[in-house]
Amino acid sequence: MPGQTTATGTMRVFPQMEALITGLADWLLERSLAKSGSTPFRLALSGGSSPQHLYALMASAPYVERFPWRNMQFFIGDDRFVPHDHADSNFGMMQRLLFSKAPIPAANIFPMPDRGPAEEAAKTYERTLKNLYGAENFTPERPFFDVQLLGVGTDGHTASLFPGQPVLDNHKDWVATCVPPAAPHTRLTLTYPAIHASQHVVFLVEGAAKHDILARIRAQDPACPASAITAQGELIWFTDRAAAPSDQ
Numbered sequence: 424m425p426g427q428t429t430a431t432g433t434m435r436v437f438p439q440m441e442a443l444i445t446g447l448a449d450w451l452l453e454r455s456l457a458k459s460g461s462t463p464f465r466l467a468l469s470g471g472s473s474p475q476h477l478y479a480l481m482a483s484a485p486y487v488e489r490f491p492w493r494n495m496q497f498f499i500g501d502d503r504f505v506p507h508d509h510a511d512s513n514f515g516m517m518q519r520l521l522f523s524k525a526p527i528p529a530a531n532i533f534p535m536p537d538r539g540p541a542e543e544a545a546k547t548y549e550r551t552l553k554n555l556y557g558a559e560n561f562t563p564e565r566p567f568f569d570v571q572l573l574g575v576g577t578d579g580h581t582a583s584l585f586p587g588q589p590v591l592d593n594h595k596d597w598v599a600t601c602v603p604p605a606a607p608h609t610r611l612t613l614t615y616p617a618i619h620a621s622q623h624v625v626f627l628v629e630g631a632a633k634h635d636i637l638a639r640i641r642a643q644d645p646a647c648p649a650s651a652i653t654a655q656g657e658l659i660w661f662t663d664r665a666a667a668p669s670d671q
């Protein structure tokens with residue numbers, strides 16, 4: 424693909440969590456304010472614990488007064504297929520930390536469905552994305568997401584693209600289900616094709632526990648699903664010193 428960036432990407436290392444989250448909030452603010460053209464700034468958010476400090480920071484001063492909320496749309500990269508008020512819901516976490524705190528129009532927030540058969544919920548979300556995109560097939564010159572925010576698990580998963588799962592071989596759909604091993608819930612997740620329909624991909628990885636998996640992914644270890652992530656434009660790792668390779 425023209426201009427595609429592989430998972431090696433660019434590494435930005437910050438001394439510790441607070442500086443890391445502030446650096447990422449500043450980067451997102453700059454990108455959202457710079458957005459031009461007829462479509463809003465489309466941001467796909469990650470679940471898990473790492474981004475929670477980011478979402479809380481975005482919803483607090485000075486960021487809450489500076490983001491162009493009315494020109495931003497928010498999507499979910501993956502979620503547990505549970506009711507939005509369930510303790511394990513990524514959307515529920517985002518609702519508590521960001522969506523209920525910042526002046527974001529409700530019409531700009533696109534949660535994954537939390538009811539009905541999971542397969543149908545995946546198709547419904549895919550339909551939502553493709554209706555907004557305005558085409559059934561993706562063209563690399565016209566990415567759907569401006570920024571895809573991702574985390575990584577210590578097994579090398581990202582979003583709900585887990586090692587050994589059939590979803591890794593789904594290169595047709597934009598949203599699919601996944602039943603991770605030893606996980607309590609079925610997941611809905613963006614697939615590789617959907618994630619690759621992003622202008623920029625940002626991995627937020629912090630803490631010593633992620634040091635080894637980060638090194639494996641940046642070495643393109645094929646056993647790590649995150650190794651296969653690409654972006655149409657930039658792919659950037661926002662990390663702290665504890666997670667970053669020692670040569671960074």
Ligand SMILES: O=C(O)[C@H](O)[C@@H](O)[C@H](O)[C@H](O)COP(=O)(O)O
Pocket residue numbers: 469470471472473474500501502503513573574575576580581582583
């Ligand atoms: O739904 C999820 O949990 C995320 O999408 C998942 O991919 C997460 O980003 C990683 O598991 C890292 O999670 P932590 O940030 O909690 O380590």
